Amino acid sequence: MLGKTHLVFGLFISLLGLTLFDIGNPIGFLFIVLFASLFPDIDEPHSYLGRKVKFIGWIFKHRGFFHSIVWMGLCMWIVYLLFHEGIYIMGFGVGFLGHLFLDLLTQAGLKTWPLPHLKGKIHVGSWVEMVFFWFLLVANGYLVIKGGL
Template identity: 30%
Template sequence: MNYSTHVATSLAAGTYLTTVTNVPFSVACLGGIVIGSLLPDIDEPNSFVGRRTFGLSKLIKKTFGHRGLTHSLLFWLLFSLLYYKFQNDFTLGLSLGYVFHIIGDFFSRQGVPLFFPFTKKKFRAPLTYKTGTVQERALLVVALVAFVYIVYRYKLFVTVF
């Protein structure tokens, strides 16, 4: 999934979550979701976040491969300890964005190694898309429309400003 689709789908999912749970619709939480939705791809030097890591991305990819450790549920749980240690809207958003990224890649044809390092087997949903195709662009548009609809429908913009 391209970075823009990760951001859009994560924002749509996170915004919906604010309407059915106690997750706050705040600039800090939304900012965390955006950043968190990009972080798992730190294992790909050519990714949006990978190009900004000053070589760290190359080291991670060499050690764990793309869609290895950083796309596992174990790493997400360890990463989410940030929220346990620093309970605020931003770290909550980071954790949510991170898991939304993994879920998004779960629906890709490549799948994700959910239980890495215990197994390198990649899991994927029965219904998948191929990265960079019309299917993914359609998903991007649907996510953006859903985000705007949810914000408008629940008048969430009032809570931010």
């Protein structure tokens, strides 16, 4: 999926979390979920974050280690060491898993240990993704307005 689709999906997850649960630091939670929803694509030199650290994309295969559950666990541990806040650790995990879920829906799919190579039907940047993107954007607006956020 495109970075903007990962971002609106991360926002959707964040807003859903803020609507359903009483989260002490909503801005911090929102920020970390959005960051984690983009973070796996750091291995893609043309992505939002990958452009900042292009050497990672030159060394590592896209949708390889940086899209793995092992990497997610290491990052969650780092988030724990930095913040000692359970909600941030959970926010990072949810945002990261949301990213992996969207990548699984694409034709390129995802091969992350220990799972086999799983693929979906959506072509990255296709009209189907754009419909999904706009649906999420409207759903986010609904959650903001109706959720009183």
